[in-house]
Amino acid sequence: MAGRKRALPKLVAAGQDEAAAPRRQNRVNLVELAYERIEDLIVNCELKPGRFLAIQDLQEMTGFSRTPVHQAVTRLANDTLILVRPRHGVQIAPIDLARERMLLQLRRDLERFVIRLAAEKSSPTYRNQLLHVARVLRERRDGMTAGEFNVLDRRIDRLILTAAAEPFLEHTMRPLHTIFRRIGWIHHTHIKGDANVHTTIDCHLAILDAVANRHVAQAMTASDALIDFVDSMFDTMEREVDPSLLDCSLEPLIPNPRKDT
Incomplete structure (x- = not known):
């Protein structure tokens, strides 16, 4: 106007x-x-x-x-x-073993896709970093705790996701990795006879070596072997883990006896 x-x-x-x-x-x-x-x-x-x-x-x-x-x-x-x-x-979030075992099947499919992309597309820089992490794992394998492994495991996951060069995948995979990192920590620290992380480390070494050398088929096979190992944890945890470790809000089955006053 x-x-x-x-x-x-x-x-x-x-x-x-x-x-x-x-x-x-x-x-x-x-x-x-x-x-x-x-x-x-x-x-x-x-x-x-x-x-x-x-x-x-x-x-x-x-x-x-x-x-x-x-x-x-x-x-x-x-x-x-x-x-x-x-x-x-x-x-x-409490741990629901049935739900997380179902999510493991989702992780299996997504992990194979990520590993394949990383093996196909990784640059020399990322392959060199993967080989460096593999050397550290081999050198410290015998004395590594679950907590120490988890620090390196996060780095491995990030390197492989970055090497895969598809940003969308990080938002999908990160929470799945965290969920199963917690499962692994409980398994390795609370299951009698499974205190060491040797098998976990060996599974990751197979993935690192295959991706770093761009052996696509071997990398996907190694990825499946890792998921199979994680899946085997659930049977043991369902039998042996105290339910209060999965949900601390649960009341203990055997309450502490009260002292007479």
């Missing part, structure tokens, strides 16, 4: 966008660091399956402020590793 002036766009001072970018990047980094820290606590069962807690508890445990912890919890809830309980805070 006549007489109405069109609003002019605001001028942005030179360098303003550049100054804002590091702050945005820092926020992203803090969220990722908070996510990784909480993920570690879940995998190693320092945050026991079934445990209820508040966001403030997670802040104190991780040392991060409310915003990155809250965003990390949102991601972990999307990953089904944390359950949001309105008016009760959050709960670390």
Whole structure:
């Protein structure tokens, strides 16, 4: 209409966008660091399956402020590793062996796809990194704990996903890897006679060697062997693991006797 002036766009001072970018990047980094820290606590069962807690508890445990912890919890809830309980805070997802064994079949198919892509597409740089991790595993195999292995296992998963060069896969595979990393930790630390991680390491070495040498068929066979080994854990866990290790909110079957007063 006549007489109405069109609003002019605001001028942005030179360098303003550049100054804002590091702050945005820092926020992203803090969220990722908070996510990784909480993920570690879940995998190693320092945050026991079934445990209820508040966001403030997670802040104190991780040392991060409310915003990155809250965003990390949102991601972990999307990953089904944390359950949001309105008016009760959050709960670390209990372990449902039947559900996780079913998800293992999904992981089998996806893992074969990722391993095949990595073996076909990995660059010399990534192949060199895979061989380096393999050397570390071989050198430390006899004395490695489940917790130490999990640190390297996360790195292996990231290297293979990056070598596969399909970003969509990371968002799908990461929570699956975390779920079974926790299963492996419980199996290796609470099943009598299975305290060492030798078989787990050997399965991963077969994958690393095949991918690094671009032997596609061997890599997929090694991937299936790893999933078969993980699947074998479930039968033992169903028989031998105390249910309270899978869900600490369960009441003990044998309560502590009360002392007479």
